Amino acid sequence: MCIFCKIISGDILNKTILENDKFLAFEDINPLRKIHILIIPKEHFNSFEQIPANIMGQMTSFIQELTKKLNLNKDGYRLITNIGEHGGQEVEHLHFHILGGEKVGKLLG
Numbered sequence: 001m002c003i004f005c006k007i008i009s010g011d012i013l014n015k016t017i018l019e020n021d022k023f024l025a026f027e028d029i030n031p032l033r034k035i036h037i038l039i040i041p042k043e044h045f046n047s048f049e050q051i052p053a054n055i056m057g058q059m060t061s062f063i064q065e066l067t068k069k070l071n072l073n074k075d076g077y078r079l080i081t082n083i084g085e086h087g088g089q090e091v092e093h094l095h096f097h098i099l100g101g102e103k104v105g106k107l108l109g
């Protein structure tokens, strides 16, 4: 079982920000900015390459609900997903990073 599946099953603790039956948003353990949240589907997909478009649509709604809840939609934020080796992906369970709470700059730190 991958590390994020263990978070979903409760075997690894997390700081949950928002959750529903299909998705989970939680704090990144190693925050790169004031706000650094990871959003994952509860169903395992290795990366953005595997997620079906209809589930990605539901994930989009979930992310928008999260950014409204945190008032990030007003000042903005960065939303990224790393894909594969060249994309710098370390955890092979699709996740989006939200970075915000301050100006994040042109490049990730």
Ligand code: AMP
Pocket: 003, 012, 014, 027, 028, 029, 030, 031, 038, 081, 082, 088, 089, 090, 091, 092
């Ligand atoms: P990536 O390089 O896109 O695969 O990002 C993986 C992210 O997962 C990194 O930002 C890590 O800090 C984060 N991470 C790894 N393990 C945990 C964990 N147990 N709880 C929260 N975040 C984690």
